[in-house]
Amino acid sequence: MTLSSIPLATSDLQISGGIRRSSTQICAPVMAETVDQMLLLMRKAKELGADLVEVRVDFLKNFSPRQDLEILIKQSPLPTLITYRPIWEGGQYDGDESQRQNALRLAVELEADYVDVELKVAHDFYNAIQGKKPEKVKIIVSSHNYQSTPSVEEIGDLVAKILSTGADIVKVATTALDIIDSARVFQVLVHSQVPMIGIVMGEKGFISRILSAKFGGFLTFGSIEAGVVSAPGQPSVTDLLDLYNFRQIGPDTKVHGVIGNPIGHSKSPHLYNGAFKSVNFNGIYLPLLVDNVANFLNTYSSPDFVGYSYTIPHKEAGFNCCDEIDPIAKEIGAISCMIRRPDGKLKGYNVDYLGAIAAIEEGLRASNGASNGSGSPLAGKLFVVMGAGGAGKALAFGGKEKGARVVVANRSYDKAKQLASKVGGEAISLAELENFHPEEGMILANTTSVGMKPKIENTPLPKHALKHYSLVFDAIYTPKLTRLLREAEESGATIVYGTEMFINQAFVQFEKFTGLPAPKQLIRDTLARNT
Numbered sequence: 001m002t003l004s005s006i007p008l009a010t011s012d013l014q015i016s017g018g019i020r021r022s023s024t025q026i027c028a029p030v031m032a033e034t035v036d037q038m039l040l041l042m043r044k045a046k047e048l049g050a051d052l053v054e055v056r057v058d059f060l061k062n063f064s065p066r067q068d069l070e071i072l073i074k075q076s077p078l079p080t081l082i083t084y085r086p087i088w089e090g091g092q093y094d095g096d097e098s099q100r101q102n103a104l105r106l107a108v109e110l111e112a113d114y115v116d117v118e119l120k121v122a123h124d125f126y127n128a129i130q131g132k133k134p135e136k137v138k139i140i141v142s143s144h145n146y147q148s149t150p151s152v153e154e155i156g157d158l159v160a161k162i163l164s165t166g167a168d169i170v171k172v173a174t175t176a177l178d179i180i181d182s183a184r185v186f187q188v189l190v191h192s193q194v195p196m197i198g199i200v201m202g203e204k205g206f207i208s209r210i211l212s213a214k215f216g217g218f219l220t221f222g223s224i225e226a227g228v229v230s231a232p233g234q235p236s237v238t239d240l241l242d243l244y245n246f247r248q249i250g251p252d253t254k255v256h257g258v259i260g261n262p263i264g265h266s267k268s269p270h271l272y273n274g275a276f277k278s279v280n281f282n283g284i285y286l287p288l289l290v291d292n293v294a295n296f297l298n299t300y301s302s303p304d305f306v307g308y309s310y311t312i313p314h315k316e317a318g319f320n321c322c323d324e325i326d327p328i329a330k331e332i333g334a335i336s337c338m339i340r341r342p343d344g345k346l347k348g349y350n351v352d353y354l355g356a357i358a359a360i361e362e363g364l365r366a367s368n369g370a371s372n373g374s375g376s377p378l379a380g381k382l383f384v385v386m387g388a389g390g391a392g393k394a395l396a397f398g399g400k401e402k403g404a405r406v407v408v409a410n411r412s413y414d415k416a417k418q419l420a421s422k423v424g425g426e427a428i429s430l431a432e433l434e435n436f437h438p439e440e441g442m443i444l445a446n447t448t449s450v451g452m453k454p455k456i457e458n459t460p461l462p463k464h465a466l467k468h469y470s471l472v473f474d475a476i477y478t479p480k481l482t483r484l485l486r487e488a489e490e491s492g493a494t495i496v497y498g499t500e501m502f503i504n505q506a507f508v509q510f511e512k513f514t515g516l517p518a519p520k521q522l523i524r525d526t527l528a529r530n531t
């Protein structure tokens with residue numbers, strides 16, 4: 001089942017401060033042991049910007065339904081959803097079932113805005129409240145699957161079963177074993193004729209929580225405190241609003257993301273979502289925890305899934321999934337960015353090389369006092385690349401492309417030779433580089449990991465050898481000022497930080513994703529704040 005043929009309705013709604021593209025609400029689960037603590041959390045949820053609270057009364061110690069529900073429902077600053085989840089559906093309540101249902105009936109009587117009832121007992125519950133349910137109270141009939149996500153047909157049957165109970169709102173929560181599982185829930189969500197909550201739990205289901213706004217979900221859950229969640233994979237209200245621009249996501253929002261494994265640490269969502277928002281670009285950028293790149297791309301094949309960054313370990317797999325590859329990325333043998341063209345074809349680029357070379361060119365121009373002329377300041381220069389791994393290849397091919405004379409120095413000489421022959425350059429061993437100075441004013445690029453955190457006292461080339469270089473670049477960006485760069489500066493060379501490579505490749509990707517000029521200062525500031 002793919003997402004290529006989902007028809008999406010556009011329903012833009014106006015909110016203060018901009019367009020609110022979907023009506024999907026943010027619901028903050030409130031879990032605490034006392035009513036007073038719950039009231040505090042409810043106020044916090046409102047301050048954070050949630051639309052409603054899910055009051056998880058199964059977390060209360062010494063719960064007195066009549067007294068406590070009255071306080072919780074009447075004093076909540078936000079609309080309430082009352083949930084009394086039993087252990088047999090993944091909750092905390094381990095007591096008598098009829099007492100539990102009595103409490104839920106009381107919540108209906110006290111006019112909670114929403115009451116959650118599990119599918120297994122929904123028929124009984126409806127029978128018990130027949131004719132007594134106030135019009136304003138909506139019943140959410142829920143089903144939770146903590147093992148897996150069934151097929152689209154099975155989810156469809158489940159929804160029909162839930163509807164047959166008389167549910168006002170359908171809730172289906174499943175578990176992701178793979179990122180592609182969310183697509184099946186989206187498929188049902190987008191076609192649902194009744195309000196529906198569709199959540200795929202777990203780290204691999206994360207995108208379902210954000211994209212529920214795109215596919216018309218009734219609500220998504222957002223935790224009040226990051227990490228204090230009612231189900232795995234739940235983002236915080238703050239991340240939904242500030243990091244993922246949740247209010248601006250709508251049916252026509254274009255989806256981007258970084259494909260890797262692991263991916264939770266990535267700072268890229270901060271960078272691109274902030275930049276998208278600053279230029280009013282209707283796009284979202286997500287961390288995509290992908291196991292199999294081909295399966296991911298085949299599943300999310302709709303024209304709205306448009307742009308990806310690639311990181312470890314998927315750069316090569318991404319390369320193999322392209323319909324077309326930029327000539328230099330082809331020579332390098334790895335891509336770091338992929339765009340779905342309007343005709344649906346996937347085109348791969350290696351923006352690492354563009355980022356690194358642009359950073360070095362800027363450094364050269366600044367040190368020569370030259371303006372942005374048409375020719376590259378690298379042309380004709382002797383360009384020494386230390387390292388022959390992924391970054392080394394990108395730098396060596398980039399140097400060749402700009403007309404530099406490339407020398408590759410690597411610990412494993414064979415790899416240096418292989419790369420040098422591909423770029424029409426010379427190969428030497430890393431040891432030989434110490435006494436290599438055929439001319440003055442050479443350019444040096446380190447792409448080995450020597451000097452990277454935590455071994456920051458190491459350096460790939462001793463200080464005495466650095467005086468022959470006019471510019472030294474280090475791909476390492478942790479730390480920003482490596483020992484190599486510090487000693488190069490002391491030796492009189494212009495230095496270019498690895499962070500500049502990262503920033504420049506982000507500019508290039510932004511422009512490929514949006515077709516707009518990158519908001520460079522904003523991207524720099526975001527990166528400075530998040531590293």
Ligand code: NAP
Binds near residue numbers: 386390392448452
């Ligand atoms: P890679 O493919 O694993 O290549 C590692 C390179 O480092 C190889 O040439 C390897 O030499 C060399 N090396 C490793 N340990 C060494 C040692 N003890 N002594 C001498 N040489 C050693 O890694 P990569 O993806 O190219 O990344 C390399 C560095 O670039 C990392 O620090 C990474 O963080 C950085 N990087 C930065 C950016 C950015 O945006 N700034 C982007 C990509 C990468 P052998 O061939 O002999 O093993």
